[in-house]
Amino acid sequence: MKNLVILGAGTGGTMMANHMIKKLPKDHWKITVVDQFRTHYYQPGFLFLPFDMHKSKDVKKKGGKFIPKGVNYIIQKIEKVIPEKNTVVLENETLNSDILIIATGTKIAPEETEGMQGPEWHKSILIFIRLKVPKPCETSCVSGKEENWLSILLKCL
Numbered sequence: 001m002k003n004l005v006i007l008g009a010g011t012g013g014t015m016m017a018n019h020m021i022k023k024l025p026k027d028h029w030k031i032t033v034v035d036q037f038r039t040h041y042y043q044p045g046f047l048f049l050p051f052d053m054h055k056s057k058d059v060k061k062k063g064g065k066f067i068p069k070g071v072n073y074i075i076q077k078i079e080k081v082i083p084e085k086n087t088v089v090l091e092n093e094t095l096n097s098d099i100l101i102i103a104t105g106t107k108i109a110p111e112e113t114e115g116m117q118g119p120e121w122h123k124s125i126l127i128f129i130r131l132k133v134p135k136p137c138e139t140s141c142v143s144g145k146e147e148n149w150l151s152i153l154l155k156c157l
C-alpha cells in the first residue's frame, strides 16, 4: 500500500483530498489528511464578521465535513517534515509518505513589509476596509446612520 499524505485541511488540502480520492485506486493508495484543528475556517467570511454580516458560526464548520469518506483524517500538530526519509513527524506519531502535499497555508509577517509596523502605519501603508473613512470622504460619505462598508465604499468611489 502506498501513502499519499496531505498536510493541512484548509482550502488546498481539502480540495486535494477530494480530488485525489477519485484518481487513486483505493486498493493501492491510502490517503491521509493532517490538521491541528477540528474546525475548518472559511477565511473569506472573516471579512464580514466586523460588520455583523456573518456570525462566527457561519465561518466555522466541523473539519471532517469536507474530508471524503475513506480518507484517514488525523487531528494533530505537524512537528516537522524529513524529506530525505519521506516522513512527517506529528505530535504523537510519524507518517511515511510516497507522495506528500504540503497545504499548511501562510502566516502573517508584517515585520517583512516596510511601514506595516511603526510610524508609517496609516501614512504610507493604508488599510482597505475601515468604517471611519479618511478625509476628504469623511463628511460626504458617512451619513452617521447604520451602514455596511460596501455602501460607504461605493459612495466614496
Ligand SMILES: Cc1cc2nc3c(=O)[nH]c(=O)nc-3n(C[C@H](O)[C@H](O)[C@H](O)COP(=O)(O)OP(=O)(O)OC[C@H]3O[C@@H](n4cnc5c(N)ncnc54)[C@H](O)[C@@H]3O)c2cc1C
Pocket: 007, 008, 009, 010, 011, 012, 013, 034, 035, 036, 037, 042, 043, 044, 045, 046, 047, 076, 077, 078, 079, 103, 104, 105, 106
Ligand atoms: C480575511 C480573508 C479573506 C479572504 N478572501 C478571499 C476571497 O475572497 N477569495 C479567495 O479566493 N481567497 C480569499 N482568501 C484567501 C483564502 O482563504 C486562502 O488563500 C486559502 O484559505 C488558502 O488555503 P490553504 O489551504 O493554502 O491554507 P489554509 O486554508 O489557511 O489551510 C492551512 C491549514 O493548515 C493547517 N496547519 C498549518 N500549520 C499546521 C501545523 N503545524 N500542524 C497542523 N496543521 C497545520 C491549518 O490549521 C489550516 O487548517 C481570504 C483570506 C482571508 C484571511
